[in-house]
Amino acid sequence: MNPEPIIKLENVWKIYQLGKTELVALKGLSLEINPGAFVAVMGASGSGKSTLLNMIGCLDVPTKGKVYLKGKDIAKMTESELAQFRGKVLGFVFQEFNLISHINCLENVMFPMIFQGVPPLKRKEKAQEILKMVGLENRMVHQPMELSGGERQRVALARAFANNPEVIIADEPTGNLDSTTGKMIMELLKDFHIKQGKTMIIVTHDPNIANYAEEIVNIKDGQIVKNHLTMKKVLWSK
Amino acid sequence: MEQIEEYFKIALRNIRTRRLRSLLTVLGIIIGVFLIISLLSLSEGLKTTINQQLQSMGGEMVMVMPGGEEDIFTSMLFGGEKLQKQDIEAIKKAKGVDKVLGFSYTGTVARYKDESKQIAMCGYDPWKESLDVLSIFQGWSLSEGRWPSKGNQILIGQYIANEIFSKKIKAGSEMVIKGKKFEVAGILNSLGNKQDDSMIYMDMKVYQNLTGEKQGTAAYAIVKLEQGADENVVKTAIEDSLEKTRKRRAGTDVADFSVITSEKMGEMVDTILGIIQVVIIGFASIAIVVGGIGITNSMFTSVRERTKEIGIMKAIGAKNSAILAIFLIESGIVGIFGGVGGVLFGSILAKGIDYYGQINPTFYFTTTISPWMIIFALVFSFSIGCLAGFFPARSAAKLKPVEALRKYE
Numbered sequence: 001m002n003p004e005p006i007i008k009l010e011n012v013w014k015i016y017q018l019g020k021t022e023l024v025a026l027k028g029l030s031l032e033i034n035p036g037a038f039v040a041v042m043g044a045s046g047s048g049k050s051t052l053l054n055m056i057g058c059l060d061v062p063t064k065g066k067v068y069l070k071g072k073d074i075a076k077m078t079e080s081e082l083a084q085f086r087g088k089v090l091g092f093v094f095q096e097f098n099l100i101s102h103i104n105c106l107e108n109v110m111f112p113m114i115f116q117g118v119p120p121l122k123r124k125e126k127a128q129e130i131l132k133m134v135g136l137e138n139r140m141v142h143q144p145m146e147l148s149g150g151e152r153q154r155v156a157l158a159r160a161f162a163n164n165p166e167v168i169i170a171d172e173p174t175g176n177l178d179s180t181t182g183k184m185i186m187e188l189l190k191d192f193h194i195k196q197g198k199t200m201i202i203v204t205h206d207p208n209i210a211n212y213a214e215e216i217v218n219i220k221d222g223q224i225v226k227n228h229l230t231m232k233k234v235l236w237s238k
Numbered sequence: 239m240e241q242i243e244e245y246f247k248i249a250l251r252n253i254r255t256r257r258l259r260s261l262l263t264v265l266g267i268i269i270g271v272f273l274i275i276s277l278l279s280l281s282e283g284l285k286t287t288i289n290q291q292l293q294s295m296g297g298e299m300v301m302v303m304p305g306g307e308e309d310i311f312t313s314m315l316f317g318g319e320k321l322q323k324q325d326i327e328a329i330k331k332a333k334g335v336d337k338v339l340g341f342s343y344t345g346t347v348a349r350y351k352d353e354s355k356q357i358a359m360c361g362y363d364p365w366k367e368s369l370d371v372l373s374i375f376q377g378w379s380l381s382e383g384r385w386p387s388k389g390n391q392i393l394i395g396q397y398i399a400n401e402i403f404s405k406k407i408k409a410g411s412e413m414v415i416k417g418k419k420f421e422v423a424g425i426l427n428s429l430g431n432k433q434d435d436s437m438i439y440m441d442m443k444v445y446q447n448l449t450g451e452k453q454g455t456a457a458y459a460i461v462k463l464e465q466g467a468d469e470n471v472v473k474t475a476i477e478d479s480l481e482k483t484r485k486r487r488a489g490t491d492v493a494d495f496s497v498i499t500s501e502k503m504g505e506m507v508d509t510i511l512g513i514i515q516v517v518i519i520g521f522a523s524i525a526i527v528v529g530g531i532g533i534t535n536s537m538f539t540s541v542r543e544r545t546k547e548i549g550i551m552k553a554i555g556a557k558n559s560a561i562l563a564i565f566l567i568e569s570g571i572v573g574i575f576g577g578v579g580g581v582l583f584g585s586i587l588a589k590g591i592d593y594y595g596q597i598n599p600t601f602y603f604t605t606t607i608s609p610w611m612i613i614f615a616l617v618f619s620f621s622i623g624c625l626a627g628f629f630p631a632r633s634a635a636k637l638k639p640v641e642a643l644r645k646y647e
Contacts, residue, residue, distance in 0.1 A: 060640040080557045087555015098550045102255045112554035114244045
């Protein structure tokens with residue numbers, strides 16, 4: 001028996017109104033992602049992959065169709081419930097890291113835990129532990145501006161792991177990094193997936209990155225064109 | 239509650255991050271609250287001073303002053319027309335009047351030993367009778383020395399004897415006023431207010447010789463009523479008598495004098511100072527509202543600058559209510575900091591005025607800062623802060639996470 005999908009999209013449309021013009025970003029897209037899956041969403045620039053990620057991440061709602069997260073229709077959830085979901089069930093990693101620039105690395109990692117009501121001491125202990133896990137134990141009190149791109153992305157990973165989410169959503173996590181650093185980030189994500197059985201959804205246009213996934217979803221013009229298990233040759237290592 | 243504490247810390251950190259802008263925004267509120275505290279403390283002080291004077295006047299006395307009732311405060315503060323000899327005679331003739339004491343005062347320099355100080359001196363007419371009336375009905379008594387009996391003898395208040403000069407003045411000492419030597423015959427016990435304790439008292443004739451004022455005139459007249467006389471009935475009698483006298487004098491057919499009972503004086507003080515206080519609060523509130531607009535402006539700028547940060551916060555689980563609370567607390571803190579700063583600077587100015595009054599006895603302004611004034615200023619500034627921050631905070635809370643995240647820093 002197949003497990004209940006953790007994420008399910010049914011005939012999802014996203015239409016942006018740009019003045020008098022309509023821009024259709026997603027055209028009746030349907031997708032199911034099972035718990036513990038490692039999925040790469042691939043596609044060219046403007047194909048709708050980031051829009052899809054925003055739907056999965058409860059950052060946006062579809063114009064038509066249904067998005068279910070853990071069986072719940074996100075269109076029927078209040079803003080407060082969506083925020084709770086984003087904080088507890090999901091962890092985000094962005095291409096531009098999106099760290100808060102005026103607080104240090106430790107505080108950045110502690111930040112999501114504030115909104116989940118984790119007590120200060122526990123928050124600090126946990127943040128230190130995760131930063132150690134991503135190899136940044138010596139950078140805890142540094143401001144993001146004092147770190148390299150790779151280090152910043154590792155802080156962002158640590159922040160995404162902070163509330164022990166069930167799903168990690170990464171939008172071009174290696175897009176701003178060189179290949180060696182990118183590989184390091186992917187290894188960390190893979191590690192997290194394997195050791196803790198978390199669901200990973202990664203948006204990328206890089207086949208090397210996509211090859212870390214167990215499943216690749218190809219998108220073109222807002223529609224899924226191919227969905228298959230990874231069979232390609234691994235370019236870095238695997 | 240724990241969450242609010244966390245939001246408070248985040249808000250404080252945000253304020254620290256934008257130190258200069260926060261400081262300038264706080265300054266806007268400081269100015270408004272400073273105005274409220276300093277001006278209200280001055281008007282409260284003025285009220286206290288006048289009420290003390292009224293209490294020392296007592297219920298069996300009325301005052302007659304030249305000029306209409308509307309000029310009373312200007313003539314008290316800055317001097318003005320004098321009561322003429324005929325006026326004083328007319329007052330004496332009115333029914334129910336027992337005794338009339340004319341008095342004038344002015345600021346001058348007095349020397350004791352090698353030290354010269356600015357003091358206030360006051361002349362009473364008739365001198366001997368005044369001393370009797372004042373000691374029986376106003377509670378004048380000597381802490382040392384004796385009552386003056388000669389023209390070159392003076393009385394001094396407690397404050398002059400002990401505070402103004404570096405060396406304390408003893409009865410029998412010599413003081414020089416406007417080049418003339420005087421003997422300090424006696425030192426009065428405190429009369430209950432600083433102004434009266436800071437005076438040198440002397441015979442009106444001597445006073446008028448020193449100042450060059452016309453003999454027989456007086457700045458004011460204190461009228462002692464006959465026993466059992468109703469002060470309002472006597473007031474009318476004095477007015478009638480004065481009007482008749484004045485009408486006989488060319489060009490003075492207008493009632494340019496005022497007969498003030500202690501009750502009337504109290505009412506006038508309350509009314510005038512009440513209006514002054516409303517006006518002060520009105521103007522200072524405008525200053526605070528302008529400061530509040532400064533907060534709104536600063537917070538809107540902050541929301542724009544931090545749109546992406548708000549997007550990040552939402553992506554990592556911040557609810558709309560959390561964003562709203564953080565921004566509201568931030569603007570509330572700016573408001574309360576402004577309030578505290580304004581209270582502090584306003585109090586410093588008020589204390590400065592008090593201190594200046596202590597070293598310059600002729601400067602009659604004192605200040606009073608009441609707890610309600612401080613509470614009002616703090617609550618008002620905090621409320622303005624929250625109110626001013628509400629719309630920017632709401633716009634921050636309403637931002638859609640996906641749109642906020644798209645913004646570049």
